[in-house]
Amino acid sequence: MRYLLDTDHLSIIQRQSGADYNNLAARMAQYPPSDFAISVITIQEQMLGCHAYINRARHPTELVKGYDIMIRLVADFQRLSILPFDAIAAQTLDRLNTQRIQLARMDARIAAIALSRSMILLTRNHRDFSKVTGLVIEDWTIGR
Template identity: 35%
Template sequence: MYLLDTNHLSQLQRRGPAQEYLSARLEQVPSEQVATAIVCLEEEFRGWMSYLASLRSVEAHVQAYQRLQTLLENFNSLTVLPFDQTALDIFQELWLRRIRVSTMDLKIAAIALATDATLLTQNTGDFSRIAEHAPMLRFTDWTVMP
């Protein structure tokens, strides 16, 4: 199973080399083997709610809502893995180690570990710090050419 981090989800909505590399790699994987985490949905929605609140004109909302609709459709096409009791237990173990990364990254790592998924992320620095304490965490960046 491959777990898309928030930044990989965002790359899928953009144009450019990173999106092309990621899309090409994902095409080689059966769609049922690609998922994201409920925590990523939270991050995306928080960002969109903040962006929508910052818009100064009502007209700007039309395009913003269209992009938000696309985001919702993308999430509906993916399996969204839960932050369940197993992930919570792993998260708490990681959190007690006081790893200097965001709480959201710890939750995403916990979901990846709980589901034995390989995390696809551009944030390899933070997940490297987590992997120092949880060596079973697998992660890679599919937005760069191998």
């Protein structure tokens, strides 16, 4: 595995429409699927979003939609390798925390997983992830 998909890139793949998707899909098609992975943190972020949607539902149709989204997420997660937040990622996160980088909690965990495995993080969030020394980031939603 060479590339870790940030949650934003995975969401674009899931939508399957628009210029961002076309650019990302074209770039990814140049590599074998085994070169890509997602983190367990991305699963957590997407499931939390789905959970919040279901909890806000006021009508049965909204519940149906929320649970349909959850089923699609589970199917999507089965298509990609999932990287755990393991002891090495935890040590990397500790090092990041000592640097006092202003980074959201989930982003720091994703960065720690990418750093601990020497992977390139595919993300549109350059503003935040560029603060992490040594983290290689690329945005494949931008046309070449």
